[in-house]
Amino acid sequence: MTSRLPLVLSVTSGKGGVGKTNMSVNLAYSLSMAGKNVVLLDADLGLANVDVILGLTPERNLFHLFNEDMTLDRILFDTPYGFRILPASSGVSDMVNLDRGQKLDLLDAMDALEDTVDYLIVDTGAGINDNVLYFNLAVQERLLVITPEPTSLTDAYALIKVLKLQHGVERFRVLVNMVEDRKTAKDVYIKLLKACDHFLDGISLDLVGFVPYDPNVRNSVIAQKPFCHRYPKTPASVAVRQAAQTINGWHVEPNTDGNIKFFWKKLLFQERSVA
Template identity: 50%
Template structure:
């Protein structure tokens, strides 16, 4: 399908009557380094938040290794790429997961936003706006690193949760991500969770090292420590079974820590009190 056909098809779709849009919190779960347990954390946080009666949408924005569906044992037929191609609506792409959570498989399609013309981006925004999304919190599972799309998602959301471990490379890469967002894009607020450590003492050491580097080289940047997830063999077992940890091993130490983190995130103030899901989409598409 060529670009003209795509535009005509999307423009011809019947749009629902525009309604007022409730404010939606948007949170990117991100990391400088891969393999820190970011996606697993996103899925389990979403399930714990859903258990607390919150309506959650996960955007799987790890364009190279999209695997939210793998952790949940789901098999998506379509992704965001189909929306951008004009062959599917957002409603047709969104998956329903356990506990009532919803998942938007972004796949490599989101990276194609940067190749669209202004008119095509407007059409995509109309398609995204037309989706009647019943969610209170959007969790964005970004890729690791500092690619353009990782930065775009981190800039489009209200809050950024950086996931790090005790490995020196994880700390170095987490700092690199924060540095780019601060120096190039003037982001000033970050949250930190330390994953896969022995105890709170080790987690606090990781936080202090990262916080000292941020304070010394980047100045007045807010880096809030939200806690840690302990090393737990139940995590590996759940991943191998393709079942979320909080459902398969709800009494494990890691599941309990995730439960506390979910509650903390839901009760903490947001980095930006304004905005809604349409604002989020517009920021993302405009920056791409």
């Protein structure tokens, strides 16, 4: 049994290639090394690659939950790094957009995690497709990964805009990845902040931290191991651990967004209200 209410956190981005999944994996590792019970959900359902980054080959994934009535405990996969993953399938077109029934199946399955996890990290796909929006609505906190590339900023703004204008989401956290130094990270963050302040009223955009460009990150991807595990003292690993410490200090409100069941059911209720 966990001693605290679970925090459901998405790691998301407007653009692919910004290191979102790598951040998800290494945050999961860092939080688990801090003694937390962590589950990482691979929610990039059509192009899943959490297992690839970890060099793992789970026999079962969410496809089996939706199509073979398999229970969650048979799909959850223990990694060698202290956390568990809920793998998704790659290259299965039926998984690209979940229908209402599949969302209900996932809701019911997630209930089993409520009393046993401290963190459910949801690694979303990139962009603004239905699954990305769905999972970003079904979490308490949204961690937006951006880089100094102009397209990363414009696509991140597009994701924020859709979630704000169409769904009323106003609070986002930001992690700036692959930057030269703190000043560059702050400049990138301020560019996004100014765009949101100018065009979107009421947006809260908090800087969680930044991860410097580090060649050991690429080396770890090639080796299919978390860089925080393989190179614990490298600058990127230190930065991710600092971000994990910040996340670990976030307060979870009881009886509002405080548990997994409430979250997913609230989301589906909103969908039915709109329909």
